[in-house]
Amino acid sequence: MTLFHFTGIKGSGMSSLAQILHDAGEQVQGSDIEKYFFTEAPLHERNITVLPFNEDNIKAGMTIIAGNAFPDDHPELVRAKELGVEVIRYHKFLGEYINRYVSVAVTGAHGKTSTTGLLSHVLGGYKPTSYLIGDGTGVGHSDASFFVLEACEYRRHFLAYHSDYAIMTNIDFDHPDYFADIDDVFDAFQSLAHQVSKAIIACGDDEQLQKIQANVPVVYYGFSESNDFQARNIKKTTDGTTFDVYLRNDFYYTFHIPLYGDHTVLNTLAVISLCHYENIPAEIVQARLSTYGGVKRRFTQTTIGHTILIDDYAHHPTEINATLQSARQKFPDKEVIAVFQPHTFTRTQKFLQQFADSLAQADKAYLCDIFGSAREQQGELTISDLINLIEGAESLSVEHIDVLAKHQDAVFLFMGAGDVNKFQKAFEQLLQNN
Template identity: 25%
Template sequence: MKSLKDIKSVYFVGAGGIGMSALVRYFLAKGKKVAGYDKTATELTAQLIKEGADIHYEDNCSLIPAYCLEKETTLVVLTPAVPHDHSELTYFRTNGFWMAKRAEVLGEITNTDRGICVAGTHGKTTTSSMTAHLLKQSPVDCNAFLGGILKNYNSNLMLSDKSDLTVIEADEYDRSFHWLHPYMAVITSSDPDHLDIYGTEKEYLKSFRIFTSLIKEGGCLIMKKGLKVEPDLKSSVKLYSYSIEEGDFHAERVRIGNGTIVFDFVTPTETIKDIELGVPVRINIENSIAAMALAWLNGVTGDDLRKGMASYRGAKRRFDFYLKSDNLVVLDDYGHHPEEVKASISSLKQLYPDRKITVIFQPHLFTRTRDFYVEFAEHLSLADELILLEIYPARELPIPGVSSEIIFEKVTSPKKTLCSKKELLNQLRGKEYDVVMTLGAGDIDTYIPQIIDILQGK
């Protein structure tokens, strides 16, 4: 790969993706000319345009700005979500442009910076966001490329003029995290996913083993206890364990009540008392332990850990409350793997043990539905009421015999409904609801304002 110093302009094919948009902001901040294509106009792409990016929504080579047609000084960044036969991609490919996946660019950045990379089937966004916030609000500071919009900063990008620490969400999809060069890494979970790419659980776990081999000399790996991953570490890389109950880093005296979660954080050499979570959800105890371990190992003090965790406001679409009242609660969560669905609904039931929980779930990908429909049905059955929407296809074409119905048939919730997105608002109209969560990685969150209006009788 060429040096990033050589480029004057960057063109993004898929500019509006949450990971891609952080790189858009990074290159804008570095003074580069930035343009790109995305299939759909969103709130995020509108914000990127305001910040200086030139983005269009039609696959049309004539819309590529002239400054992105100089192949010696232009970098083209692409995402696997865009089809291979996309005409703009084809143009850049056939004309010999410098093209790189998002992960390759992040790999180049972590090759020169000290990369703090958070990997795992789930928990990546929250743990990396927490880590970035803990470092940013302390004297240590950091840069960060995040997989969600962090509410504290209203961005998925953080830059520093004094720190070479760079927090990155390490995505295992398409083996993207194999481009990274971590100084420190966390693995939060290794439940099989993306079997359309990996085929088997064995290959999926092998990809995490390869990821651990990329950690630089003198670095460290912090891994949740009980994972099936067998690390392949260089001799000078330290291995730490963590979980809620035990490990080199863990929690003691967990106190949950009155809408708060407080616990003591145990490290290999000290116990930091009375950590209070700014986002008091049980799964965040474990996420915060991993994040605080990374921050602590980089010199963040106990007092700054306390302040940082209490002031952390979370990432958008991660247990994201839109409305809280005595008679109605509405929130959204990005959970799209069976274990995430289980964690989200279980956490919600723990927060509201005496209230009726309604879940509106939008399955994400035909392949994931095919591979895990039994597990999805089991965990969705934790809800008092389920409204199940059609599958959000994202990058995939339909698979014969795979639809939301194969989940629906196995759900055992007391009340369940199968409906389309078009029917959803009418389905909700005129009925009483208590606690409502939209769940999934598709576009269900875009319906929330209308859902709230209907539930409030507007």
């Protein structure tokens, strides 16, 4: 049996793929830097060996799966070349691996992690389903029928995939360090559309997605009547959301989800549309929706006394709007406090006013220093530039986390793609000590 060695196994996609191969009966090990990352917990739970980087980890007869963050001159990859060992990049390996299954690539500027998690949970109630989620979660089955994967548009990585289906949640301008503008982003999605072999499930309320051309059927979902699958009669409560689905203007089924906000209705419609295309009964879909527990870092709730803490990956103005809407629906009587850590200087600079507009919808905003990326230069921008655009906003540091304690019985939204969780951990500690 081949031993798969993952160079950079703690990467979110790499960790997920290692978990999938292990679950499916393969021999797996990997290496990375020694700093702890949350993505390694599921590796340790499976007793997958995680080594420090060392060229001596590489032995003849292995197959090396290399993380995209590590260049060809990485010592392990150089040693592999010397030994004549096969090295295959993460996306290329995954692109070939999914061809064994009915594959669904879930993509979009926003909502892809949540939709991937929801779809894999629902499909798993019908037939064995392997899945890879960008939050570091991977599950494999040796007898899987479906393979669901989160497919990221950044650097056009998703063009490594030729899937049976693609779910496209939206097209929005993000990653300004790579994409030139919205047209450049659209071009990437258009290229992916030509690689799909069965059908594309797309949000018809998104004006960019309305322009997608494909050689396979494009099935649209959304709130407007022009969609193939439309949500009507939406009822929002503190327990979740109920809505009727109409299929080309004929009533199909009434669904209830234990989720909040318009974006969760759209994500669910995408799942319902794909399941209908695969002839999965609505009753099975509803039963699975009822038991869905969410994915990591997407509106993840912790309660301490009367204080609610929400951990969310929101790092773009559109996502902040969605998280705030969810909080208002679930906790209509509570003060909503935004704690936001911008992720990358390029994104913060590009969307400075949009960030200000979205955060201003909270009852109070606290802003942490910008979490930069190794890929970029800081320049002149600081967090003060954003604070100055939001009335009443304040800066926040871990050392002065006690400033949050003056908001009694509130909902705190800790949002960002960097290490904003260290602010939440410090606040949790303060609340527990008090």
